[in-house]
Amino acid sequence: MLIDAGNNEDSSSVKNYISNQGITKLDYVIGTHPHEDHIGGMDYIINSFKIGKIYMPKATANTKTFRDVVSAIKGKGLKVMAPVVGQTFKVGNATATILAPNSSGYEDLNNFSIVIRLTFGSNSFMFDGDVVDVSENEMLSKGLNISADVLKVGHHGSSSSTTQAFLNKVNPKYAVISCGKNNSYGHPHKSTMNKLKSKGIKVYRTDENGTIVATSDGNNITFNTKSGSYNYAGIGSSASSNSSASSGSSKTRNVPVVVPKSSNNSKIVYYTPSGKSYHFDKNCSTLSRSKTILTGTLREVLSSSHNDHCNVCAEGN
Ligand SMILES: [Zn+2]
Ligand SMILES: [Zn+2]
Incomplete structure (x- = not known):
């Protein structure tokens, strides 16, 4: 699979x-x-x-x-x-169960993420895609079995995912976060890392560990690498932060919340006079109808009203 x-x-x-x-x-x-x-x-x-x-x-x-x-x-x-929630299928001797999506429509495409819980012997894994709090709350209120030894953390460790209630219920020993080194999205977020740290959950993260392989023999899970740190995006740098980012329950799209100093803030981006989004790609399809396309640096737009990254040319990350 x-x-x-x-x-x-x-x-x-x-x-x-x-x-x-x-x-x-x-x-x-x-x-x-x-x-x-x-x-x-x-x-x-x-x-x-x-x-x-x-x-x-x-x-x-x-x-x-x-x-x-x-x-x-x-x-x-x-x-x-x-996907049909509750449906199960065999993957070799393991069993996969579909746990989400639980609604037919969402504002945020990320909530459509198919969530799979995989069990093998006494081990279990949760693969959360990019679900954010809305879908997490649905899984909780439906009373689905979401407990797991390993949680593939939702949405790259962003602040809008991994609510405390959800994390408590999954109650993993290990968390895996997929995120780019010095990414411009502010992944993983401070609030997520602090929740993982306070529960003593070991974190494996692609920005520090590269490819992460978890192997289960049905009783024990081993990893191909040492666990990573609880550092979050922007730590140790005078990162410029976006005020809308601090709300942990934000239902907005994947707004870059903290831009680490080491990321390329002087990168040129494109936007329209009235548009809320900025675009990395000048030829982004959503810009094609605009007569006026303005340019600026990433640093400039992040402190302007055009600080929402486009989901088409940045495509959500
Ligand atoms: Zn996504
Ligand atoms: Zn993603």
Whole structure:
């Protein structure tokens, strides 16, 4: 089973990693939600392996990335399965259970994320995609079994995910966070790291540890690397912070909250006079209708009213 396939530019590293395990067929492919950092490499993966079943939520994105995935699926004559909460399937001797999404519509595409709980012997894993508090609360109020030894932390450790109630219920020993080194999104967030730290949960994070492999024999889980730190984005630097970021219950999209000094604040970005978003790509499809396109540095727009990063050309991360 493959859950997500990274950015477009990660296509061959994901493919090579799977090939190097001697795998030629993926029985299950899960595209948690249509953001580029999750399904970017999916078309390449679909075209590179024999594929069993593909699960994707009933959500679309108006991006080339999404269209590429859809045409790869069609090109192979495959059909997308919609996730049904409570449905289980076998992955070898392990059992996967679908726990989310629990609603048919959300404001934030991230909440459409398919959540999988995988059990093997007495071990369990929660793969949370990019769920934020809305979906976490639904899983809690439905009383679903979300306990796990390992939690793949939702939405790259952002502040809008991993509520205290959710974390208490999952009650993991280990947490895994996927986040880019010195990313401009403020991942992982201070509030998430502090929650993990105060519960003594060991954290493994791709920005510090690189590829993380957790191996279960049904009783014990071992990792290929030492655990990482509880450092959060912007720590140790005079990071400029965005005031809207401090609210832990923020339901907004993935607004870059803290920009570490080491990230490229002088990067040129594009925006329109009335638009709230800024764009890394001058040719972003959402800019195509605008007569006036302004430019500025990332540092400038983050302290302006255009401080919301575009979900199309930045595609959500
Ligand atoms: Zn996302
Ligand atoms: Zn993401």
